[in-house]
Amino acid sequence: MKIAVLQFPGTNCEFETLVAVKAVGMEGEIFRWNRSAGELSGFDGFVIPGGFSYQDRLRAGVIASKEPVMSALKEEAGIGKPIIGICNGFQILVETGLLPGSIEKSSGNVDMALAQNVMVSQGKIVRRGYYCDWVNLRHEAPSKRCSGSFAIERGALLKIPIAHGEGNLVTTTPGLMKKLNDEGQVVFRYCDRNGRIINEFPFNVNGSTESIAAICNEPGNVLGMMPHPERAFFAWQLPAFDPRKQRPDEPGPGRRVFESMKRYIEVNA
Amino acid sequence: MKIIGLSDPEVQTSLRAAGIGMSVPEARTIAGVLGRDPTLTELFCYDAMWSEHCSYKSSRATLKEFLPTDGPNVVMGPVEDSGIVAIDDKWCVVISHESHNHPSQILPNEGAATGIGGIVRDVNCMGATVVATADPLRFGNPYGPKANKVRWVAEGVVDGIWQYGNALGVPNMGGDIVFNDSFDDNCLVNVVSIGIVRRDQIIRSRAPPLAGEKGYDVILIGKPTDSSGLGGVTFASEALCEEDEETNRGAVQIPDPFLKNVLFKANDDLFRLVREEGIEIGFKDLGGGGFTCATSEMGSSGGFGMEINLDDMHTAADFPAEVLSIAETQERFLIVSPPELREKILKIYNEDWDLPNVYEGARASVVGKINTGDRFTVTHKGEMVCDVPIQHLTEGIRYNRLELPRTIRVQEPDVAEPADYNQVLLQILRSPNIASREHVYRYYDTEVMGNAVIRPGEADAGLIAPVRGEKFGIALAVDSNPFYGRISPYWGGATAVAEAMRNVAAVGAVPSTLTDCLNYGNPEKPEAFWEFREGVKGLAESCKKLYLKGYEAQQQAVPIVSGNVSFYNESPQGSVDPSPVVACVGIMKDFSKAITMDLKKAGDKLFLIGPRFDELGGSEYYRTIFGETGANVPIVRFDLERNMIYAVIDAIEEGLLAAAHDISNGGLAASLSEMALTRPARFGLELDLDRVQSGDNDMRTDKLLFSESSGFVLEAKVGSETRLVELLKSYSLEPMQIGIVTGKRRIVMSRAGEYVADLDLDEARNAWTTGLVEAMR
Structure with a gap:
């Protein structure tokens, strides 16, 4: 079971992502952008890690989305291999049209955007732009719905950090939000520590529509998420006030995303 | 000419x-x-x-006279781009500390960003993986006559830091911010970076042995040289005048974290190559002084001469020779390597990492050769444009500056004791110098790399666990109090070292090394030079008398392995308050034992160590409540200080403490409040002032609460109290059990059976979390 962790110029989370991939028992390697795209077919799954690919020129993710490796990745997605895009990886998947996966099938349109964070509290904008903190996520999809949350039960709470300037999911495509909800494509939402969805800052940390933190495509093999599961892989990485931090050998909440990917590949092999 | x-x-x-x-x-x-x-x-x-920035012509003699730079853990002192100390037999921590003050005052965003960009290069070029940065910042008065400019500078600097560091992918693990009117026209932007490297994989910044005899290549890599940052070091070595602002802008460098990100990964391949080949190379970053500084220093420190051909340099346009020689174009490195490695090295940068396609004009180019001569020669368009003795160029010159004590009139104010301590406490908590730093550090990616154990805001120091499978942690804290420095440059220096060491001790780490960035006015003025000398003496005294833990018997000083001198932080309106900014690296054998400062459990007992003295000179209380400066600046009682630091480290190692926080700005009252206000902020506390010992007779309640004498507040774990008291006493300390953590959300303080303060936690938290937001809006 071999995972390619994609690397574009400006990617900056590939090393800790590879650590996470390997720590759950998968093989993996970093796949540099100028390698022959054809080699991608030799892998069983893909992670597009976070960072600032191509310096976020024009807008986050758009230049990487035009690379040959992304065309090759579309084909791999088409045959059901799992792809997880984290943070900038999510932005790239949106720019390629792999997420949410078009309403008009095979049109390849970009149907949504991850816009600049706008933090709103009590009707007022209290902050904009880049933000780094630990957030609580509620798993919205049923288990087995999506590759990256395959082994996570619906309603499970995960504490995972975010760090981004553009994670505010917006769309003007008619019917898209309804479809995402109806088809179980909303994978994670931001919530409070008890799992309540409160659609304002600091719980909805970036202003995202319906507090959405992660979505998958219709078949469920492609997942995009703004939070960084690879940074919550060990319990010792948790913030000071989390009681699990005192049990440093325990797995962290983010580990479940990588375990899910592994399980998904095992089941679909 | x-x-x-x-x-x-x-x-x-x-x-x-x-x-x-x-x-x-x-x-x-x-x-x-x-x-x-x-x-x-x-x-x-x-x-x-020969600029002050590159040659230390005014400062070198003083630094040599006073500062301890050696120790049993020192692998490399302040001789190259960064200092290196050992963590254990295998791993080392690499640290560098610089200022980027002038550029940040002129163009805050670019100035601060290139500050981060430069300091991470210094660490990376030792063969290290850069694992953290920290940024001590000093801004003017956000409510003073220059408020608009001050806020513009502060916002731009913070933006520059996060935009660069986040994109590069290096977490920002600490820093501090002080607002003070002496910085109205001269902000201070210091930058600290640390890295880790295996002891057997350190790469030196000098031409290796036999480089001359074998005609080693000089290879320039990175961004094409342009005219940016022209005269940067000269500009940094003069006082700032507003009328020069237009021309000075050209001296500010242009940052590019994107290219740096790719370069770092390519550098890793270079390091791997030379390890596999078993060949020593020289590797250095291009910073102040540009191409000339990097090349000539690399040659002369190996004892060789060098010939350069500027026509082989990759450039952004056709610039004159003097521009190519000293422009401070960012994101460049220099390699000195044997000819047989040439093709492999060029392939790493030009093909594998594809620099020419990643960034227009970027690449690796062979630009010269090392020789056995003693000249530094440069040709351009077939003409010899530079032919000088290389040692003469790099050794610089020395000046013996005059020093003259500055006459400062200080006196203790005669102020009435406040009637309403709730209001006083709220005012202190809302002060821009005390308020929560959250507004700023949420811009910083503290999580990238996945190494963060303790983050900014959680404790007095940041802590990372940078190597999977290893248990050690590295703590980092920075400190310097300009208000103390204004009253006493000497105690300003001494307290900076003591507080930085207290900060890393408060998480449980052992202070291992220090760096200093010495920010002063014009050294040609005897009063400014005196302040500098006093500050260095104070730093040195603390290092020498607080000892490296484990080596007390030998009276081993804590070594200062890296640093920087920044003079000319002045404008016609005056100079900055003496600011010897110190960074302290602490090592923890087992990072899982580290503790934070937030209160953990109702019923836990709170202990104080460090009696209160009448030391409110430069205090937050005098300044914020009365607009006074005072005279009785906190001093360092070296034996007491050392005992406190060691005892706290031992108590954390033994697992006796649930939380710890040092006492500094705002005194005991602010320290206790911060422990209650830090997330998750679920507990209140009760303080009994009758239990607080004063070192001076008959201290008034306000002085007990707000004296900034050194000390710690410790939350003992249930059942550990007896052992804690025993441990503290073994260090000749007198533990004071001053209070208790409560389940009520109130901060309560009493003396002689009467309430002094009784503050709602949410009200206090509101003041504390909005103070900085309002000051930077």
């Missing part, structure tokens, strides 16, 4: 007309050594290399 035979005023005129900052006697010395009139390029090269 003609110098020989011209009068002093004539030489002065032509130097200035050419944009050269050196003095006339300096120019004459150069002409004398060369035996002819120097070329324009030669003068520019000397101007950069």
